[in-house]
Amino acid sequence: MKPVLFRKGSQATQVICSLLTLIPVFAYGAAVGWMSPMTLLLQSPDSPRGEPLTELEVSWMASITYLVVLPGSWGLAVIADKIGRKNAILIVSLSALGTWSILLTSLNTWALVTARALVGIGGAGSYVIFPIYIKEISEDSIRGSLGCLIGVFHTAGNLFSYIIGDLLDYYTVLWICLAFPVTHLIFLTMMPETPSYLLKTGKDEKALKALAWLRCRSDDDIEVIKELEHTRREQENDAQSNKFLLREIYNNKILFRAFRIALIVVLAREVCGAVPVLNFAGEIFTISSEGSTLLLSPNQQAILLGTVQVVGSIFASSIVEKSGRKPLIFMTSLLSAIGMAALATWFVLKDFGINATTWLPIATLCLCIFCDSAGLQPVSMVVAGEIFSFKYRGTVMAVTMSIASFSDFLQLLFFKPLANLIGIYVSFYFFAGVCFFIAVYVIFCIPETRGRTLEDIYGELRGEKDRPNGDDFKESATT
Numbered sequence: 486m487k488p489v490l491f492r493k494g495s496q497a498t499q500v501i502c503s504l505l506t507l508i509p510v511f512a513y514g515a516a517v518g519w520m521s522p523m524t525l526l527l528q529s530p531d532s533p534r535g536e537p538l539t540e541l542e543v544s545w546m547a548s549i550t551y552l553v554v555l556p557g558s559w560g561l562a563v564i565a566d567k568i569g570r571k572n573a574i575l576i577v578s579l580s581a582l583g584t585w586s587i588l589l590t591s592l593n594t595w596a597l598v599t600a601r602a603l604v605g606i607g608g609a610g611s612y613v614i615f616p617i618y619i620k621e622i623s624e625d626s627i628r629g630s631l632g633c634l635i636g637v638f639h640t641a642g643n644l645f646s647y648i649i650g651d652l653l654d655y656y657t658v659l660w661i662c663l664a665f666p667v668t669h670l671i672f673l674t675m676m677p678e679t680p681s682y683l684l685k686t687g688k689d690e691k692a693l694k695a696l697a698w699l700r701c702r703s704d705d706d707i708e709v710i711k712e713l714e715h716t717r718r719e720q721e722n723d724a725q726s727n728k729f730l731l732r733e734i735y736n737n738k739i740l741f742r743a744f745r746i747a748l749i750v751v752l753a754r755e756v757c758g759a760v761p762v763l764n765f766a767g768e769i770f771t772i773s774s775e776g777s778t779l780l781l782s783p784n785q786q787a788i789l790l791g792t793v794q795v796v797g798s799i800f801a802s803s804i805v806e807k808s809g810r811k812p813l814i815f816m817t818s819l820l821s822a823i824g825m826a827a828l829a830t831w832f833v834l835k836d837f838g839i840n841a842t843t844w845l846p847i848a849t850l851c852l853c854i855f856c857d858s859a860g861l862q863p864v865s866m867v868v869a870g871e872i873f874s875f876k877y878r879g880t881v882m883a884v885t886m887s888i889a890s891f892s893d894f895l896q897l898l899f900f901k902p903l904a905n906l907i908g909i910y911v912s913f914y915f916f917a918g919v920c921f922f923i924a925v926y927v928i929f930c931i932p933e934t935r936g937r938t939l940e941d942i943y944g945e946l947r948g949e950k951d952r953p954n955g956d957d958f959k960e961s962a963t964t
Contacts, residue, residue, distance in 0.1 A: 514642020522650025553605025817860025
């Protein structure tokens, strides 16, 4: 007799599989968070390398990650389509293994920069491959919650590094972080390839067994067979056109509308202000603490924001299947707009010599970071993965992630010079305007994808009220 947890039709296997598969995302979050406490250490007189890192060396360590994400997104998308989602995940895990191994063996500048470059592969995988894998192994009723776990694991990895970096020595931190990819490589052997990929490569029997195992049902279960046939029909619709995918998306009215939605929601997260806020939070905390007894050390600031991120990510994962995608993105965008506008106004008042409460910047900072991790960051990736079929999913995720990463690079490069030139309050008013635009865009342009099939979603994009039949879907997907 099977345990109650794994009763027929249970979702437990999908949840456990997702949790174990997402370990590299946690490792990526830990690698991102590692920079905060360890950069301070490596630049101090007590640096384990004997001499402090220069500002130029630190800049290369910080920026090289985002540059690698650009080609990494495309490379992993091709690998995932050609040799499988599971093999792409294997490469992501091996890159994490390489990162920590290099850091353990050398403190030379080339080693530090190379290790940080490998982190870019983890970043590309976390937001290109893992959303695809989670979407393809999970059933409609829980795919949003499982997709939001990516944000939970990422932010938890950040917070983990902030804490252990404050408590433990340099090499102990590295050995602990090395354990994550090693553990994942062991568990990965037990994880299945996605049924969608197996079906695409003609391995019908393996696809059936994988889907049955994920659904905790027998191979001959009618629900499993129906779901597999639905996936097969989707792929048959895709197979009727073999043109260059981006050109095909551009030339197809419905596909291009879906692509525009995916690009805007993913890019919204990058230009809503969260990226510069996270990177320059220390300065904002310092400015707001002037003349008061409220003063947090740089690592305390990181731990505070890391905690807010984790809470927001957990909130998103727990509520996304109840609230739906649209309400969650709308509310977090609107609250972010209010928070950014309040922060900008605080800076204006300060420039005019008007005394404003010192806790407002910290409160608005935490609000914006919470909204980012509770809606914009995780749900945007879920939506982007849900509105495309197997054929287009990898390409679209690669394109959106590449553009998003490039926008991060530009923001980190120009935020401080522009803020010094035109005033930091102008920047935050701009971010408030972006967040407000996204809130309005969600209402009028983004379809609700919770628990819906592509037929339903594309029908709404065409302006249909009722679910389209198979021929209608075929026309929209292949015309």
